[in-house]
Amino acid sequence: MVGMGFTLFLMGVKIGMLPMGEGIGSELSSRGSILFIVVVIFSISFLVVVADPVVRAMTIVINDVSSDSISRSALLFAMALGAGIFMVLSMLRIIYNVPIKYLYAGSYLLVILLSFFTPAEYLSISFDAGGMTTGPMTVPVILALGIGASTVMAGRSPLADGFGLIGFATIGPILGVMLLGVLLH
Amino acid sequence: MATVVESMRNAIIEVVQAIIPLVVFFLIFQAAYLRYPLNYFLRLLLGMALAAVGLVLFIAGVFIGFLPAGEDIGRFFGSFEEKWMLIALGVLLGFLATYAEPAVRVLCYQVEKASTGYVNSRLMLYTLSIGVAVLVGIGMARISYGIPLAYIIIPGYLLAVLLLFVSDRDFIGVSFDAGGVTTGPMAVTFLMSVAVGAAAMIEGGDPLIDGFGLIALIALAPIIFVMSLGVIIRLKKGGE
Numbered sequence: 001m002v003g004m005g006f007t008l009f010l011m012g013v014k015i016g017m018l019p020m021g022e023g024i025g026s027e028l029s030s031r032g033s034i035l036f037i038v039v040v041i042f043s044i045s046f047l048v049v050v051a052d053p054v055v056r057a058m059t060i061v062i063n064d065v066s067s068d069s070i071s072r073s074a075l076l077f078a079m080a081l082g083a084g085i086f087m088v089l090s091m092l093r094i095i096y097n098v099p100i101k102y103l104y105a106g107s108y109l110l111v112i113l114l115s116f117f118t119p120a121e122y123l124s125i126s127f128d129a130g131g132m133t134t135g136p137m138t139v140p141v142i143l144a145l146g147i148g149a150s151t152v153m154a155g156r157s158p159l160a161d162g163f164g165l166i167g168f169a170t171i172g173p174i175l176g177v178m179l180l181g182v183l184l185h
Numbered sequence: 186m187a188t189v190v191e192s193m194r195n196a197i198i199e200v201v202q203a204i205i206p207l208v209v210f211f212l213i214f215q216a217a218y219l220r221y222p223l224n225y226f227l228r229l230l231l232g233m234a235l236a237a238v239g240l241v242l243f244i245a246g247v248f249i250g251f252l253p254a255g256e257d258i259g260r261f262f263g264s265f266e267e268k269w270m271l272i273a274l275g276v277l278l279g280f281l282a283t284y285a286e287p288a289v290r291v292l293c294y295q296v297e298k299a300s301t302g303y304v305n306s307r308l309m310l311y312t313l314s315i316g317v318a319v320l321v322g323i324g325m326a327r328i329s330y331g332i333p334l335a336y337i338i339i340p341g342y343l344l345a346v347l348l349l350f351v352s353d354r355d356f357i358g359v360s361f362d363a364g365g366v367t368t369g370p371m372a373v374t375f376l377m378s379v380a381v382g383a384a385a386m387i388e389g390g391d392p393l394i395d396g397f398g399l400i401a402l403i404a405l406a407p408i409i410f411v412m413s414l415g416v417i418i419r420l421k422k423g424g425e
Binding site: 007014027044048053065099101104111115135 | 199203204206207210211214218219221228229230231232233234235236237238239240241242243244245246247248249250251252333334335338339342343345346349350354357358359360361362363364365366368369370371373374377378381391392393394395396397398399400401403404408
């Protein structure tokens with residue numbers, strides 16, 4: 001059943017979500033307004049993370065294991081918000097041509113710093129949150145969106161700039177869940 | 186334990202909640218900017234409907250089969266006196282999960298291309314699988330002995346930051362994406378439930394603190410490995 005559902009889901013993503021992502025991505029670049037790009041990228045990343053099957057299944061598990069002490073909707077919100085913000089940063093990086101290593105180094109150091117303030121029961125989950133947002137819905141749509149947008153933007157190479165998009169988007173949810181833990185305690 | 190019917194019903198509610206905002210967003214975009222012809226538009230909607238049905242089956246299946254099975258396996262291996270059993274299980278599952286993941290193979294080919302053939306994709310596949318296997322093993326050892334995740338993950342992250350500055354530029358983006366690639370949906374749901382099950386059996390273990398964190402290690406393995414590869418490539422380039 002898992003396999004069958006997954007196959008159907010992938011077919012659906014290919015027919016429905018991927019062309020949507022690409023269409024919106026190229027629409028973005030043809031508009032050229034940075035504000036417009038930021039708003040749309042943020043909304044799509046947010047919605048896609050909320051809709052991702054792995055994220056949905058695992059947040060239920062976390063909620064169960066914590067015997068309801070960690071709210072599922074707060075978790076979903078924190079992860080989606082983090083992914084949305086980091087996707088926007090990723091796009092801005094491509095537009096302004098910032099070397100990828102500074103962004104990674106900065107955000108990893110931030111993760112390490114925040115981990116000292118995160119309560120223990122949120123720490124493991126927050127690191128896992130990064131791996132969860134690389135689900136089968138998030139990855140194809142974000143890639144399609146990013147490649148669609150970066151090809152038109154000032155002749156950037158989709159290969160060099162397209163890589164790293166997913167990896168960077170996963171840092172957002174880590175920070176999101178850590179902040180959630182810090183704020184709630 | 187929820188019945189099959191109940192799981193199906195819950196999964197349907199889940200998916201409707203998940204997919205409606207995305208569809209609404211798409212409808213607004215279609216009306217305001219995209220203006221696709223009706224035929225094409227209906228095709229995209231059909232695709233989304235298909236994805237929704239698949240999602241219902243996937244989520245229901247995960248909760249009926251995958252998670253309980255994973256937790257049972259975790260509890261079974263976690264209850265042994267010999268802790269190496271759990272670690273060996275972790276190594277085996279980590280290797281298989283990476284080796285069997287189609288997206289990992291795609292990535293290996295990309296790296297072979299990016300390195301202009303210098304990095305053989307099969308070699309890369311085996312080394313990635315072994316890398317993940319080792320880290321899942323470490324993750325299971327952590328659960329067995331109750332070592333805090335921070336002691337493993339923070340040095341790992343620091344190493345990654347360090348590698349950022351010595352690795353070949355072309356390998357950085359790919360390495361972080363590889364972290365996303367090894368955390369495929371099957372691997373995540375299954376390994377996570379094994380870890381939660383095992384943590385529940387370990388004396389003094391808290392499933393919430395000890396059971397999670399495995400996925401993070403799986404994501405970290407390729408980051409460190411692929412960037413290390415980038416360092417080697419860079420040294421070779423410099424030497425010529």
